[in-house]
Amino acid sequence: FQMRQCLAAAGVPVPRFRRIALADNPVLAARGVEFPCVLKPLSLSASRGVIRANTIEQFVVAFERIAALLVRDDVTVSGDAARYLLAEEYVPGxxxxxxxxxxxxxxxxxxxxxxxxxxxxxxxxxxxxxxxxxxxxxxxxxxxxxxxxxxxxxxxxxxxxxxxxxxxxxxxxxxxxxxxxxxxxxxxxxxxxxxxxxxxxxxxxxxGWSIASLERERPAAGVMMIPIPRAGVLRTVHGLDEASATRHVEDVVISAHAGQELIPLPEGWQYLGFIFARTERPADVEDALRIAHSRLRFVID
Missing domain, CATH: 3.30.470.20 (ATP-grasp fold, B domain)
Incomplete structure (x- = not known):
């Protein structure tokens, strides 16, 4: 919230925003915003708790979902972050x-x-x-x-x-x-x-040491943060060798482990892993990442 205030005061283009107390009535709070909007916690990371709302009804659902998230055992917030959320204009693009x-x-x-x-x-x-x-x-x-x-x-x-x-x-x-x-x-x-x-x-x-060059190497590069498709317990991963063998793919790292409980957004914040690719053209990097991902199959119960 303070970041938004500083940027707006300096004339830096940011979405219109307002801070809303979690103690407020969400129906009344929704009447003071323009739609579509995005609700988000004042803290947290990796898009956790960030939800778009197109209507008052969706605003209320998102508001209550974020409020419930902030009191979970695996969430640590205090001060204003425990008492407020941010509602801001949805910026297309x-x-x-x-x-x-x-x-x-x-x-x-x-x-x-x-x-x-x-x-x-x-x-x-x-x-x-x-x-x-x-x-x-x-x-x-x-x-x-x-x-x-x-x-x-x-x-x-x-x-x-x-x-x-x-x-x-x-x-x-x-x-x-x-x-x-x-x-x-x-x-x-x-x-x-x-x-x-x-x-x-x-x-x-x-x-304060010298840096020979700040120029990135010439080839295009990319990463896919492998999304969690649904909630459950990860049992195993198939297709890792096939994904790793995809042309232009440098590495496939599965960071989730068998037996791990998977929680998708907006309550979750983790990924199943990462796919890395590198070659001359950005379009080919993107294609390689998508092909490698399509070769992976996650067994989730």
Whole structure:
């Protein structure tokens, strides 16, 4: 909420938003928002608890679902995060993720990821990230400029930045921005200069050591965060060898284990694993990820 306030005050394009107390009557609260809207907790991560509502009825259901989520045993929130949620305007458009490094206030874009799967709700499970972006150069420059403005509004001047933006005919809109690097295993997609990892780039910058190059390697790369198709207990995974043998696929990592309880969004936050691909063209990377995923079969009871 405070991030939204800072960005809006600085004129950075963000969705219209308001904070709503969980003690409020959701029917009355719904009358004060425009639809479609997105409800989300003030904390949590990985799209957990993020729900789109198109009507007052859907708003009430989403409100109550988030309220129930925040009192689960596996959720730890306190302060305002335990008392409020955020309702914001749903912004249509393409979604991208920007990975950057701030050096003396200047944003160096390390990678811009396209998210080719539509993220239209009612939940917002991320799946595929592919870089370099296939958006026009002018659009990519606008994304970088908007992210730079967001960093300035938040007072960020040094270190890693991860930003999520939507892009439509009105330009880029900042959904989230944080002084951190990309999460999970997704950073494995990125290599710089002569093979330097994202983590090495960040550490060298933090230590004041020289960095030979911030330029990402030439081949396109991508990752699929394997979504949980339904709730249940994971029994086994079939097709791992076939998926791993898919052309352009570098690795398939199954992070869930047999016997693990699987909880899909919006209550859950985990993935079944990750698929990594790398080749010359972004389109071929995307195709490889989809083909490899189609060869996996998860037995869930």
């Amino acid at each position: 393409l979604e991208v993720a920007l990975e950057g490094l701030l050096i003396r206030g200047r944003l160096h874009v390390l990678a811009l990821f396209d998210k080719p799967d539509p993220l239209e709700g009612p939940f917002f499970e991320e799946t595929i990230y592919v870089t370099p972006s296939r958006l026009p150069d002018a659009v990519q420059r606008a994304i970088a400029a908007t992210t730079t403005a967001a960093c300035a509004a938040l007072g960020l001047t040094e270190g890693p930045v991860h930003a999520e933006l939507r892009v439509n005919d009105d330009g880029p809109w900042v959904l989230e921005i944080a002084a951190r690097s990309i999460g999970g295993l997704c950073s494995r997609t990125l290599r710089f200069g002569t093979g330097m990892t994202l983590e090495e780039i960040i550490l060298r910058h933090a230590l």
